[in-house]
Amino acid sequence: MAELKNLLKQQIIEVLNLEDICVADIQDDDALFGDGLGLDSIDALELIVLLDKQYGIKLADPKQGKEIFASINTLAAFVEQNRTK
């Protein structure tokens, strides 16, 4: 799981162009949206694409995103349970 969390952090930094942030700056329980990394709605869409492209996960209900994208911990747990690739 630690390896997956690390990979997710790298992928988020890359796809969201977070140039001033490195993997070590993102704590596993940091909020990804709002006061945490300060991501916005377009970033959320980009994360949905990332889940589909990298892990074969299609989010059927966008409302799920709020819980799934709460932190690296919640995102990694969701990916671990639902990934098809």
Next chain:
Amino acid sequence: MQKISQYIAIRDNRVLWNDNVVFEGQSSDFKDFAKELYQHLEINYPKFYKMDNLCKLAFLASEIALTNNEEEDIALLFCNKEGSLDSDLQHQKLISNIDNFYPSPALFVYTLPNISIGEVSIRHQLKSESMFLLADRYQSEYIAPYCELLINSSKANKVLCGWLKMINGDYQANFYLVEPEGILEHNIENIDQIINK
């Protein structure tokens, strides 16, 4: 008659402000040059890194023109020939393979050139008149009287005008600020000289 208070040219890794070189980057690649200039200007605005190249270019030119500006009523009149073609082509590339179809929402939002006006307006908290004009060349004879009208009718106190080029890494920005006081007469001859620098 209004005046031109300052003018800026960004091209060939360099920034000229009123004809003086004020920054010279090390990289010939626009993305790297833009990052160098962003850091040189000591800007703290992480959203910059998410912008497409056209927006980065307009953002940086505007940032230089509006340094220490406290005026809120600044109209924005930007113009280019290529529209958002630079990002359109990247988007097309992403969606052209049906077996690997993952369009990027973050790229798609930049497939309109007037987003650059939005980015500058958000950055400087402008809720003013704006226009993004697509044309083969800078329309001085049309834009100059429009600037005069905007200021004379109190629609704006200043007008930031810009001619942009961004396609496949080839870039150029020529911006000038129009307001009641300045260093040059706001006339077509001076505008054409600024745009062609």
